[in-house]
Amino acid sequence: MGRNNSELLFSTTDQALKLYEQVIHYVNVRIDRGDWPADVKLPSVRSLAQELGVHRLTVFRAYQELKQQGRIYVKDKSGYYAHASHANTLKPLAAYSERSSTKQGLHSESAYAADDPSVSAWRGMDGLTRVQSVNADFQFSKSLIDPSLLPNRYWGELMMQVFEKHPKVAATYSSVQGDAELRDAMAQHFSADKHFALSTDEVLITSGAQQAIDLISRSLLRTGDRVLIERPAYGPAMEIFRRQGARLTTTDIRPEGYDMDQIEWCMKTEKPRLFYMNPTFHNPTGFTVPDEQRKRLPELAERYGCLIVEDDSTYDISFGQKPPSPIFAYDISGSVVYIRSYSKYVAPGLRIAAVTCRRQLMASLLSVKALVDNGSPLLNQKLFLQYFQSPRMQQHIKKLCIALQIRKETMEDSLRESGWTWTSPSGGLNLWLQLPFALKPNELLAKSIEESVSFVPGNVFDPVGAEGKTHVRLSYSYANEQQIKEGISRLLCISRSM
Numbered sequence: 001m002g003r004n005n006s007e008l009l010f011s012t013t014d015q016a017l018k019l020y021e022q023v024i025h026y027v028n029v030r031i032d033r034g035d036w037p038a039d040v041k042l043p044s045v046r047s048l049a050q051e052l053g054v055h056r057l058t059v060f061r062a063y064q065e066l067k068q069q070g071r072i073y074v075k076d077k078s079g080y081y082a083h084a085s086h087a088n089t090l091k092p093l094a095a096y097s098e099r100s101s102t103k104q105g106l107h108s109e110s111a112y113a114a115d116d117p118s119v120s121a122w123r124g125m126d127g128l129t130r131v132q133s134v135n136a137d138f139q140f141s142k143s144l145i146d147p148s149l150l151p152n153r154y155w156g157e158l159m160m161q162v163f164e165k166h167p168k169v170a171a172t173y174s175s176v177q178g179d180a181e182l183r184d185a186m187a188q189h190f191s192a193d194k195h196f197a198l199s200t201d202e203v204l205i206t207s208g209a210q211q212a213i214d215l216i217s218r219s220l221l222r223t224g225d226r227v228l229i230e231r232p233a234y235g236p237a238m239e240i241f242r243r244q245g246a247r248l249t250t251t252d253i254r255p256e257g258y259d260m261d262q263i264e265w266c267m268k269t270e271k272p273r274l275f276y277m278n279p280t281f282h283n284p285t286g287f288t289v290p291d292e293q294r295k296r297l298p299e300l301a302e303r304y305g306c307l308i309v310e311d312d313s314t315y316d317i318s319f320g321q322k323p324p325s326p327i328f329a330y331d332i333s334g335s336v337v338y339i340r341s342y343s344k345y346v347a348p349g350l351r352i353a354a355v356t357c358r359r360q361l362m363a364s365l366l367s368v369k370a371l372v373d374n375g376s377p378l379l380n381q382k383l384f385l386q387y388f389q390s391p392r393m394q395q396h397i398k399k400l401c402i403a404l405q406i407r408k409e410t411m412e413d414s415l416r417e418s419g420w421t422w423t424s425p426s427g428g429l430n431l432w433l434q435l436p437f438a439l440k441p442n443e444l445l446a447k448s449i450e451e452s453v454s455f456v457p458g459n460v461f462d463p464v465g466a467e468g469k470t471h472v473r474l475s476y477s478y479a480n481e482q483q484i485k486e487g488i489s490r491l492l493c494i495s496r497s498m
């Protein structure tokens with residue numbers, strides 16, 4: 001490591017964090033990146049203080065805090081060491097009624113996460129990126145839409161229209177908040193369609209939902225803050241929060257939604273700063289939180305001062321009935337921030353998402369967005385606007401839903417005789433399947449990759465719970481019907497041979 005690392009990750013001019021919090025953040029990042037592996041001695045207080053140009057007491061305080069959080073440990077007279085995994089930052093929320101007697105249960109789940117090599121092998125963002133980068137003929141790991149189902153023909157025509165209307169568009173920066181015309185069109189669309197009353201100022205354009213999660217995390221979270229997330233959850237979101245120094249608590253998402261009493265109990269006692277959720281056609285499970293829970297969530301959030309981050313990245317991909325209104329529609333106190341991405345099912349190459357929230361939070365998001373990229377590319381926004389305002393976009397979404405429903409049914413039919421179990425989703429891109437007891441997701445994956453079939457093992461989405469050991473996510477959105485039939489037949493053949 002050297003000066004470059006510390007300059008990159010540590011700035012004594014960062015006013016948002018106290019100095020010792022910055023040191024905590026720095027140490028967390030170095031451990032997460034694998035620079036400082038588990039059970040290898042960390043720099044001494046003196047040498048880290050020297051490296052970062054801070055007082056020794058500042059580093060000492062940071063190490064004490066990290067020790068308390070369970071991130072590092074001390075060996076007598078020898079120094080400080082990193083723990084074997086991030087299990088300390090990811091805590092399953094035990095049933096609230098058993099809570100007082102579950103200390104042991106919590107410990108044993110954490111220990112499982114720390115000890116199981118499959119968790120560290122495939123965890124989080126890293127695991128997802130790794131498995132998705134495998135070149136497979138039968139690609140069920142990508143929760144992306146087959147490019148041939150996306151609108152490819154009209155972009156040239158739309159691009160010409162954009163340049164006719166705005167000849168200097170490529171020579172101009174967007175405002176930090178995003179193109180006003182696009183924000184206006186989105187505000188009107190959301191207001192008409194989803195029963196929100198939104199103004200143009202309450203919309204921020206980001207480069208995808210992922211950037212939106214990152215901006216929210218950077219602007220709201222401080223080291224040690226607690227974040228409530230679903231279990232299982234979208235892996236990269238967990239990783240973003242952890243890198244911000246947050247401690248995670250999980251609450252199960254089920255076909256019937258959440259355990260609302262458990263959520264209330266958690267908000268009351270653990271005081272999470274935010275609750276990140278993906279309540280419509282949830283990734284990876286496909287579950288949708290019912291309307292009555294949606295109505296109650298903003299009330300709870302307001303009462304306990306917890307911000308709800310509603311990630312609604314596949315709201316439009318429904319097979320049949322429209323899903324219930326977003327939770328944002330029931331929020332009257334500014335306790336919900338809503339993320340809506342169009343990058344997946346309209347134009348991944350443009351990477352457009354919208355964040356809607358009330359003004360106070362918007363100001364804070366804008367100051368972070370200004371530092372991150374000073375506004376998403378204007379050309380992408382104008383091009384997207386052209387499509388957004390034409391009837392073609394809704395026609396495309398309608399056709400896409402039909403095509404995806406057929407692929408989902410093809411996959412389900414191919415799995416019918418497998419003995420694997422799942423809840424059929426009414427929208428989204430994925431099946432979340434429970435394997436028979438003897439079949440281990442990571443072992444199945446290793447064998448499948450040899451046969452050019454890929455999928456995502458459950459522990460990427462659930463690193464501490466039981467489902468991570470028994471479930472897999474198969475995406476039906478990327479492979480075509482023929483590939484689905486052939487790939488699933490191969491996969492089942494492999495599983496039977498194990």
Ligand SMILES: Cc1ncc(COP(=O)(O)O)c(C=O)c1O
Nearest residue numbers: 208209210234278283313341343
């Ligand atoms: C729940 C969820 N949120 C966010 C994202 C990232 O979306 P984007 O491509 O808009 O950054 C994904 C993509 O898989 C997702 O499934």
